[in-house]
Amino acid sequence: MQFPAYATLLTDIRDTVLTITVNRPDALNALSSRVIEDLEHCLDAVSDVLTNDDGAWPVRGVIITGAGKAFVAGADIREMTAMSPDDAHAYSSRMHQVTLAIEQLPVPVIAAVNGFALGGGCELAMACDVIYAASTASFGQPEVSLGLVPGFGGSVRLPQYVGPGLARELLFTGRRLDAGEAQRAGLVTALFDTVDDLLDGAHSTLALVARQSPAAVALVKRTLIATLGLPTDEGLAIEAESFRTAFATEDKAEGTRAFLAKEHPSFPGR
Ligand code: CO8
Numbered sequence: 723m724q725f726p727a728y729a730t731l732l733t734d735i736r737d738t739v740l741t742i743t744v745n746r747p748d749a750l751n752a753l754s755s756r757v758i759e760d761l762e763h764c765l766d767a768v769s770d771v772l773t774n775d776d777g778a779w780p781v782r783g784v785i786i787t788g789a790g791k792a793f794v795a796g797a798d799i800r801e802m803t804a805m806s807p808d809d810a811h812a813y814s815s816r817m818h819q820v821t822l823a824i825e826q827l828p829v830p831v832i833a834a835v836n837g838f839a840l841g842g843g844c845e846l847a848m849a850c851d852v853i854y855a856a857s858t859a860s861f862g863q864p865e866v867s868l869g870l871v872p873g874f875g876g877s878v879r880l881p882q883y884v885g886p887g888l889a890r891e892l893l894f895t896g897r898r899l900d901a902g903e904a905q906r907a908g909l910v911t912a913l914f915d916t917v918d919d920l921l922d923g924a925h926s927t928l929a930l931v932a933r934q935s936p937a938a939v940a941l942v943k944r945t946l947i948a949t950l951g952l953p954t955d956e957g958l959a960i961e962a963e964s965f966r967t968a969f970a971t972e973d974k975a976e977g978t979r980a981f982l983a984k985e986h987p988s989f990p991g992r
Pocket of ligand 1: 748750752795800802840841842865870
């Protein structure tokens with residue numbers, strides 16, 4: 723699978739893992755409208771391939787990271803100075819669609835946070851399924867220091883990650899969390915000493931994912947997102963539907979057959 727060249731993103735595929743690197747290091751990878759457009763196109767391309775590939779699954783996981791010393795230092799503040807309130811609403815809604823496109827990808831997405839993940843950068847990381855971080859990472863929602871509020875999902879996703887109390891404190895003060903505190907708060911799942919270790923760690927996890935049933939992994943992701951925040955009975959009803967769906971897959975037939983035959987499964991991916 724090949725991607726076109728993007729002005730602000732680097733893409734690389736190794737062993738079915740796609741790495742997308744936001745590449746505007748001079749502006750600490752701030753989310754300009756060009757970055758947003760490139761992310762839209764890149765995520766559309768991955769989604770198209772995975773939807774039309776009938777079981778081939780050329781991508782089994784995605785890593786999103788940043789070039790240089792930042793993951794993403796937020797929305798592009800310079801660009802925002804020229805925006806009207808209506809422009810800002812459109813900008814926010816557009817980035818919401820990008821975060822939903824990440825959630826809708828049928829493969830796990832790991833944010834590999836190498837440095838500053840502030841404002842829109844923290845929000846981009848939280849749209850991913852799992853956040854891994856290097857010791858150089860820091861997280862925060864400093865919008866109130868600019869007279870702004872989170873616009874890319876932070877008011878909704880930060881409480882889901884860290885609970886309402888800490889989310890309120892962070893959103894009211896703009897205080898940053900270093901990587902260790904972010905891990906203790908439940909925002910970061912795994913912490914690595916160096917950026918190289920971080921990327922290796924994300925690859926290892928996605929290699930483990932690639933040994934599982936692609937249809938089941940996609941269904942688990944869809945179920946987790948669909949049930950988030952629902953009352954328990956409604957969530958369980960969705961889970962029962964997913965369980966029914968899994969029983970209609972060739973992967974289920976192969977996975978259970980291989981277990982009973984004491985063999986490694988060879989999943990058809992459907
Ligand atoms: N936007 C544009 N440019 C940026 C941004 C940014 N968010 N962050 C850094 N840069 C630029 C700097 O202006 C500087 O450019 P130049 O060299 O031309 O002066 C370059 O990147 C390097 O930055 P610094 O010199 O400041 O680097 P430091 O290492 O000294 O500091 C910091 C690093 C602490 C990360 C600092 O750059 C900083 O505080 N950046 C801003 C962080 C921030 O406030 N982010 C939140 C932005 S608001 C947001 O994301 C809201 C999202 C919702 C929007 C809703 C739609 C409207």
